[in-house]
Amino acid sequence: MGRLTDNLGLLARTGLGTPLLLIALLVMIVLPLPPMALDVFFTFNIALALVVILMTVYAPRPLEFSVFPTVLLVATLLRLALNVASTRVVLMNGQTGTDAAGKVIEAFGEFVVGGNYAVGLVVFAILVIINFVVVTKGAGRVSEVSARFTLDALPGKQMAIDADLNSGLITQDEARLRRAETAAEADFYGSMDGASKFVRGDAVAGILILFINIIGGLIIGTTTHGMPLADAARTYILLTIGDGLVAQIPSLLLSSATAIIVTRVSAAGDMGSDVVRQLFGSARAIAIAAVIIGMLGLVPGMPNLVFLGLAAALGAGAWALHRRSRQAAVEVLPEEPVEPAGPRELAWDDVSQVDPVGMEVGYRLIPLVDRGQGGVLLERMKGVRRKLSEELGFLIPPVHVRDNLDLGPNAYRITLNGVPAARGEIHPDRHLAINPGRVYGTLEGTETTDPAFGLPAVWIAAEQRDQAQTLGYTVVDPATVVATHLSQVLREHAHELIGHDDAQQLLDRLAKSHPKLVENLVPKVLSLGVVLRVMQNLLAEQIPIRDMRTIAETLAENGARSQDPVALTAAVRAALARFIVQGITDSQEDLPLIALDPGLEQVLQRSLQATGSAGLGIEPRLAERLQRGASEAAQRQEIAGEPAVLVTSAELRPWLARWLRPVVRGLHVLAYTEIPDSRPVKVVATLGAAEGQAATAA
Structure with a gap:
């Protein structure tokens, strides 16, 4: 029995x-x-x-x-x-x-x-x-x-x-x-x-x-x-x-x-x-x-x-x-631990670390990130990470998603190192019809702006998708809206995401095929911190670091003469000239350039020499007219379907890029040394002719 x-x-x-x-x-x-x-x-x-x-x-x-x-x-x-x-x-x-x-x-x-x-x-x-x-x-x-x-x-x-x-x-x-x-x-x-x-x-x-x-x-x-x-x-x-x-x-x-x-x-x-x-x-x-x-x-x-x-x-x-x-x-009965009187002492495990990349969502957006409810946003974000990692040349950190009851029900927020970097609001039961610039009618829905690029858009019902596409709108689902916004934020802040461990990983991978190059570079010529700073400077201006061999060879060649990350970045940019121009346009026609008036460029050179590392010292009205002229030239290039490229000297390029790019969307600022010798060019606009003459006379 x-x-x-x-x-x-x-x-x-x-x-x-x-x-x-x-x-x-x-x-x-x-x-x-x-x-x-x-x-x-x-x-x-x-x-x-x-x-x-x-x-x-x-x-x-x-x-x-x-x-x-x-x-x-x-x-x-x-x-x-x-x-x-x-x-x-x-x-x-x-x-x-x-x-x-x-x-x-x-x-x-x-x-x-x-x-x-x-x-x-x-x-x-x-x-x-x-x-x-x-x-x-x-x-x-x-x-x-x-x-x-x-x-x-x-x-x-x-x-x-x-x-x-x-x-x-x-x-x-x-x-x-x-x-x-x-x-x-x-x-x-x-x-x-x-x-x-x-x-x-x-x-x-x-x-x-x-x-x-x-x-x-x-x-x-x-x-x-x-x-x-x-x-x-x-x-x-x-x-x-x-x-x-x-x-x-x-x-x-x-x-x-x-x-x-x-x-x-x-x-x-x-x-x-x-x-x-x-x-x-x-x-x-x-x-x-x-x-x-x-x-x-x-x-x-x-x-x-x-x-x-x-x-x-x-x-x-x-x-x-x-x-x-x-x-x-009897066999598994553990010995009862003696509980200390009073609360437990704090330990390092109680100190939480911030996530490099995070996303917080309102409660109505939870189905978008819940695979059990058919949510596809997590897969879209994984695809964004994979695509950006391939394009930029280093591994993008994973995105930690959590809900936040303090946000609106349809709102989301993207954080970098624990700090909010961007936010948006979507309707999970609708589609976003984006106006790319030329459409042939209007749509019924909730008017808004595309959170990634700021374009005018309308939230429409799913049944209006075919009608919106017929009128020339670009229609995307809510998960794609969030994924595109995340991609744009990660691309713009890529220099904040790469760290010492990532730089060391890139050098270790390069050492498998070029061991002597890496051995002679770090730490004999440059420290890992300087190499990382150059990588961050490149990523800050949307230049991928996939070509690690060229970057390392340029740093090894110029590192003995200068330890300044800005000067080393300029040398690396000159070495990557063809790669940079190819990233701007893959057309083999003449490269359209926006040039500075020689008189204005001389004024800016003297200002930079006078202020040194403090940056450009420009009279406010001159600065305003220069920004307005650059913005108008960039808009004309966009209407013509061509890139907006401002060319200047290597000394002025970092300062002009830092000053103009945040206010002029889509503007690329290159130095003369960053244009390949074999590439034909054409000057489509000159900025500051009258301002340069007035400043020179003064």
């Missing part, structure tokens, strides 16, 4: 429990079973229902019995398979007497209802009404409402977990466990909503099977076996009533278990091992089931051997489980 638990453990370890049960169900449906086998299976079916309902009573939480929907389905299939097997035996051998389908059916037909089939019909009808109208209907409604409310509350629960995490009430591990439990709860009640339909359908099937067996038995008994109608009615109706009661009692127990568990979520793992571990894991439930089965076995007229044998096996299994749990508790 004591081997029951060991056999169940073997089935759990090998995962064969559920496949074997499904094979047994198929055998019961296809092959005729002897009456003794029916007795064993019907008794097991009653014991299974008792164990299930007791587990629902003793389970501390529904999550502790997360395989209940699966158990409910398997138990329903077992009961229906037994109905098919017993129906076959009753109709084939019913003429031999009320024991034709085994002792269990005979006992329920003869003893439980006193051998009166009229009483049996009434009792069966009452059980069906209780099961179908009261228990099953109520459990199904509760399952449906619980599933709906649980799924609706899922975003709020996730936000509450993040809020507790952000406020320091819970740790990362506790937040991870709570998120998993929340998702498991939603899965469980969603499964219960569907599983309750099995119980309802089983009750309906019991009624139909009863009438089919009675009508079929009467026809077969009177026509095939020549039995009088009264004898055929008594024999077949008693057999049918016994069969129905044997099936309806476990069905009522499982319906009650369903109602109990849905009024009070799902664990990952192999289904077979989970069923065996959770269903037969409570020694108390199995012991009480053994006592009840044993008491039924002592009732006169019952198949005593089957009931008492199963009761003994369940009792031995319960004792073995109890003894094993006691031994395990």
Whole structure:
């Protein structure tokens, strides 16, 4: 007897429990079973229902019995398979007497209802009404409402977990466990909503099977076996009533278990091992089931051997489980640590570090970043990182996404090193129609501006997408809007994202193919900090650092003469001249240039020499006219479809770039040394002719 638990453990370890049960169900449906086998299976079916309902009573939480929907389905299939097997035996051998389908059916037909089939019909009808109208209907409604409310509350629960995490009430591990439990709860009640339909359908099937067996038995008994109608009615109706009661009692127990568990979520793992571990894991439930089965076995007229044998096996299994749990508790009982009086001392683990790149979203944008709700923003952001890493030449840090209840429901905010760098607001249920500069009509919607480039745009319904594209608008979904904005912010602030470790990684990769170059550069010629500063200067002006060989060779050649990062950056830019111009335009036509008037350039040179490292000292009205002239020239180039390139001396270039680029969108500032000798050029505009003459005269 004591081997029951060991056999169940073997089935759990090998995962064969559920496949074997499904094979047994198929055998019961296809092959005729002897009456003794029916007795064993019907008794097991009653014991299974008792164990299930007791587990629902003793389970501390529904999550502790997360395989209940699966158990409910398997138990329903077992009961229906037994109905098919017993129906076959009753109709084939019913003429031999009320024991034709085994002792269990005979006992329920003869003893439980006193051998009166009229009483049996009434009792069966009452059980069906209780099961179908009261228990099953109520459990199904509760399952449906619980599933709906649980799924609706899922975003709020996730936000509450993040809020507790952000406020320091819970740790990362506790937040991870709570998120998993929340998702498991939603899965469980969603499964219960569907599983309750099995119980309802089983009750309906019991009624139909009863009438089919009675009508079929009467026809077969009177026509095939020549039995009088009264004898055929008594024999077949008693057999049918016994069969129905044997099936309806476990069905009522499982319906009650369903109602109990849905009024009070799902664990990952192999289904077979989970069923065996959770269903037969409570020694108390199995012991009480053994006592009840044993008491039924002592009732006169019952198949005593089957009931008492199963009761003994369940009792031995319960004792073995109890003894094993006691031994395990003694073995793993840890020594209780002495808790210090007062609050715990702070440690470095309590100091959180800022994320290099972060994104905070309002609560209505959570579905965009939740893969479980079909959110695609995380994949878009991963694509943005991959694309920028390939273009810029170093690994962009991952983006840490979290919700922020202080933001508006549709708002988001991009942070760099913990500081907000950009923000925007989107409508997750709409599309953004961007005006690229020339459209052929207007759209109905909410007017706004594109957060990435500041272009006029309109939030429209998804149904207007085709109409907007026909009018010349560029239409993008909300996830693309956020991803594009993130890409623009990361590109503009790339120099803030690269650090010493990234610079060392780039040099280590270069050392695999050019070991001597890296060995002679760092630290013999330049320190890692100077090399990093040059990389940051290049990225600040949108120049990728993919060509590390040229950068390192130029630094090694010029590092002995100067340690100034600005001078070294100018030397590297001259070495990357073709790469820089190629990034501005890939056209082989003449490169359009905007030049400075020679007189104005001389004035700026003298100003720079006078102020030194303090920068350009320009009279305010002159500075305003120069900025306005550069902006007008850049706009003319944009209308003509050509890049706006301002060319000046190498000394002035860094200062003019720092001064003009923030106010003139799309302006590239190059030095004369940064234009390849083989590249044809044309001057399309000259800035400051009148201002230069006035300043020279002054």
